[in-house]
Amino acid sequence: MNLKLHVWRQKNANSPGRMVTYEAKNISPDMSFLEMLDVVNEDLIHRGEEPIAFDHDCREGICGTCSLVINGIPHGGFRATTACQIHMRKFKDGDEIYIEPWRVGPFPIVRDLMVDRSAFDRIIQAGGYISENTGGAPDGNAIPIPKEKQETAMDAAACIGCGACAAACKNGSAMLFVAAKVSHLANLPQGQPERFRRVLRMVERHDLEGFGSCTNQSECEAVCPKEISVKFIAQLNRDYLRASLMSARDAE
Amino acid sequence: MSEIKLDSKVPSGPLAEKWDRHRFEMKLVNPANKRKYHVLVVGTGLAGASAAATLAELGYTVETFCYQDSPRRAHSIAAQGGINAAKNYQNDGDSIYRLFYDTIKGGDFRAREANVYRLAQISVNIIDQCVAQGVPFAREYGGQLANRSFGGAQVSRTFYCRGQTGQQLLLGAYQAMCRQIELGKIKPHTRTELLDIVIIDGQARGIVCRNLVSGEIRSYVGDAVVLATGGYSNVFFLSTNAIPCNVTATFRAYKRGALFANPCFTQIHPTCIPVSGDHQSKLTLMSESLRNDGRVWVPKKKGDTRHPNSIPEDERDYFLERKYPSFGNLAPRDISSRSAKEVCDEGRGVGPGGRGVYLDFADAIRRDGKAKIRERYENLFEMYERITGENAYEQPMRIYPAPHYTMGGLWVDYNLMSNIPGLFVLGEANFSDHGANRLGASALMQGLADGNFILPYTIGDYFASGKKLGQGNRPPLDHPEFRRVEAEVTDRIKRLIACKGKRTPTEIHREVGRMMWDYCGMSRSEAGLKHVLQKLPEYRESFWRDVHVPGTGEELNISLERAGRVLDFIEFAELMALDALTRNESCGGHFREEYQFTEEEAKADPTGKTIKGEAKRDDENYCHVAAWEYRGPGETPVLHKEPLVFTEVKPTLRSYK
Numbered sequence: 001m002n003l004k005l006h007v008w009r010q011k012n013a014n015s016p017g018r019m020v021t022y023e024a025k026n027i028s029p030d031m032s033f034l035e036m037l038d039v040v041n042e043d044l045i046h047r048g049e050e051p052i053a054f055d056h057d058c059r060e061g062i063c064g065t066c067s068l069v070i071n072g073i074p075h076g077g078f079r080a081t082t083a084c085q086i087h088m089r090k091f092k093d094g095d096e097i098y099i100e101p102w103r104v105g106p107f108p109i110v111r112d113l114m115v116d117r118s119a120f121d122r123i124i125q126a127g128g129y130i131s132e133n134t135g136g137a138p139d140g141n142a143i144p145i146p147k148e149k150q151e152t153a154m155d156a157a158a159c160i161g162c163g164a165c166a167a168a169c170k171n172g173s174a175m176l177f178v179a180a181k182v183s184h185l186a187n188l189p190q191g192q193p194e195r196f197r198r199v200l201r202m203v204e205r206h207d208l209e210g211f212g213s214c215t216n217q218s219e220c221e222a223v224c225p226k227e228i229s230v231k232f233i234a235q236l237n238r239d240y241l242r243a244s245l246m247s248a249r250d251a252e
Numbered sequence: 253m254s255e256i257k258l259d260s261k262v263p264s265g266p267l268a269e270k271w272d273r274h275r276f277e278m279k280l281v282n283p284a285n286k287r288k289y290h291v292l293v294v295g296t297g298l299a300g301a302s303a304a305a306t307l308a309e310l311g312y313t314v315e316t317f318c319y320q321d322s323p324r325r326a327h328s329i330a331a332q333g334g335i336n337a338a339k340n341y342q343n344d345g346d347s348i349y350r351l352f353y354d355t356i357k358g359g360d361f362r363a364r365e366a367n368v369y370r371l372a373q374i375s376v377n378i379i380d381q382c383v384a385q386g387v388p389f390a391r392e393y394g395g396q397l398a399n400r401s402f403g404g405a406q407v408s409r410t411f412y413c414r415g416q417t418g419q420q421l422l423l424g425a426y427q428a429m430c431r432q433i434e435l436g437k438i439k440p441h442t443r444t445e446l447l448d449i450v451i452i453d454g455q456a457r458g459i460v461c462r463n464l465v466s467g468e469i470r471s472y473v474g475d476a477v478v479l480a481t482g483g484y485s486n487v488f489f490l491s492t493n494a495i496p497c498n499v500t501a502t503f504r505a506y507k508r509g510a511l512f513a514n515p516c517f518t519q520i521h522p523t524c525i526p527v528s529g530d531h532q533s534k535l536t537l538m539s540e541s542l543r544n545d546g547r548v549w550v551p552k553k554k555g556d557t558r559h560p561n562s563i564p565e566d567e568r569d570y571f572l573e574r575k576y577p578s579f580g581n582l583a584p585r586d587i588s589s590r591s592a593k594e595v596c597d598e599g600r601g602v603g604p605g606g607r608g609v610y611l612d613f614a615d616a617i618r619r620d621g622k623a624k625i626r627e628r629y630e631n632l633f634e635m636y637e638r639i640t641g642e643n644a645y646e647q648p649m650r651i652y653p654a655p656h657y658t659m660g661g662l663w664v665d666y667n668l669m670s671n672i673p674g675l676f677v678l679g680e681a682n683f684s685d686h687g688a689n690r691l692g693a694s695a696l697m698q699g700l701a702d703g704n705f706i707l708p709y710t711i712g713d714y715f716a717s718g719k720k721l722g723q724g725n726r727p728p729l730d731h732p733e734f735r736r737v738e739a740e741v742t743d744r745i746k747r748l749i750a751c752k753g754k755r756t757p758t759e760i761h762r763e764v765g766r767m768m769w770d771y772c773g774m775s776r777s778e779a780g781l782k783h784v785l786q787k788l789p790e791y792r793e794s795f796w797r798d799v800h801v802p803g804t805g806e807e808l809n810i811s812l813e814r815a816g817r818v819l820d821f822i823e824f825a826e827l828m829a830l831d832a833l834t835r836n837e838s839c840g841g842h843f844r845e846e847y848q849f850t851e852e853e854a855k856a857d858p859t860g861k862t863i864k865g866e867a868k869r870d871d872e873n874y875c876h877v878a879a880w881e882y883r884g885p886g887e888t889p890v891l892h893k894e895p896l897v898f899t900e901v902k903p904t905l906r907s908y909k
Contacts, residue, residue, distance in 0.1 A: 035531050058329065059495065060330055121323075128430065130427075143383075158419075
């Protein structure tokens, strides 16, 4: 099939960007979306032009690197699917496709479709862990964890940190990302000692990075390739409220 | 480049006591002095991230480097199945000794005994550590950790987090790293690619990197360099590795004098989604855990094009169950992969191009119900449907082997140090624990063992052994050797940018990779390898004429990144083919067509364990590690052999019948 692509091109963080139109020719329905872009890029190099820079790594939907807004929706709007997992059989001959980077203030554009998501790393650095040095751990079975609790923790832990939640939010809020890590650890006995300090610190860092506030529109859940539920934002809110009402010393 | 003597530094004493004894004998660094030592950790997968976090916890000053935009995206994340540990929680007869034995046998007796035993010992600590970090391993209703059996093992010792074990373990290690970043003990560098290693007075003292965003070439100095940069499966172009995974770090170290061991030991994973066309950029692995419930078969008749569901039971060949009755569909990876290739070579393969076999869940669904199968494998079935458009609940999956892991890597001693003092190598990047074939769920185990529990001890011994290291002894960044290596790196980039040929780096990579897959992949022959060894130097030459790299070196330039990696792969491929040609035996993932059991040999074996066409090892002549020394451009590398001595186990025929 043949497609018309409108792609955001931007040389670097400091130069202005614009949409540029390309033809994608002889695209097979078995190709992945990124393989379709590979084909376009090979063609561009042959013509002596610079290829379209986009982030990708595992191409299996697990590393969270790919980050394309396709036709206005982060990851393209296919249920539980990252951009790298979309196959061209979802499109038809003659389709026009608009491809843009994540557009959120705290994710500055690096080049073309690549953005800088180090703000997410800094949110985790603020407290998205259990302070446990290597070596002192008790036997893995010493603390039984109810299966339901573990399953809930795993549901939250499945977050791949791609940033689609923030990209989809009209407020540019990354609360689903924060909630996923807070809930993952808050549902496990190991996560209890730092539970309230963690939620305060992570939310504080989230705000400091410039992400907006959550107004419960659930756009994030709709685009999340791992189907992280907004119920985790509810859990975050409960923990945050409790932590805020505690005396500073108790929360710390 | 003088005489290199390979000293494995395996401690003396009984196998089970070696590691304890060694830990006692190693020198310690005073806690107050640890911060004076500066470690450069390259790669932030399981091995690198766990090493960085643990070293920082101990008090060392650490800098980490990764080409990804975040340490959390390293390719360990893609491991699906699980991680082994000899916990014997299932009371099914597992033990440290059994995990050790399975691993050394699985590696076809080409791994170092003491290393493998230590790995099995440490495995139990890893699970405890991960649980403490909050890794949400699967649990039973009673709250205890759940286990499953996994390719090549007859006990249930694999711990897992749905189909996302690698992701959860990596996030655990990444989070431990993040904590140390916040504490100021680790300085992370992302979108930064190592392009060379700096050796001063015989010691690894630094690295030269390119900032992938700005293009800046910059040196970093330390008291030790730790490479945890993964494997080289992408030498085949198509593999299950992420596309940017590369051999550059380990190959550059090799060119600076580190020995490269067993490069021909590559693993071909049996359960991948078959290639669908020339556009294919990478292959996707389906977790091997599927083989617990799926049955592998092909039609008995050649060229049978009927829909799989309409092929009656008695016209199907469940070839793994037929050939290996006691292991059946769980036979180790090398053996399962080769069997699949065999039936496809016979013309009985299925799907486009006849390069595929069925993995059928119909029996399991009848036995356990669709709901149970969905619970176990839902994400895998979804992934399969997304890629192929086929519903595996209704019809069998199609699978075919694909390059997945490389057992070979830089040579290291028992301390995980290469022959260059101060250059440590962890995880898939080293050669040490898996011999000629890795068992499922062992890569995650090795990565964390190396990073959490081995390097943190052995690096201290290196620092404490008084070799002019630590604060005040580090060479300045304007040391002539740093300047020289920087100049070489810059020059190479300039030359690549100047290339205005007609082909893209990807096109060249695809062509060379396909050749390597055909002649140095699942099976190898003398003639094929000689052909490859004749062609590769031509590619190495023509690359500079043919390749086209648009843009400049002073900006983010994906073509330039790729071109540099492909060039290293082409040069590295020569070493790999040479190693394969030199190893005149078949063992594990290295299958030489000339060395297989004949029908007569199979008939002559009274135990019935010898099977026609199986790999024929040659313990008399090849029970060694082949470690290659670089001797300059165009020169034939020199082979050094480290004999493998087995004191506990006796190398036997590796039978899974």
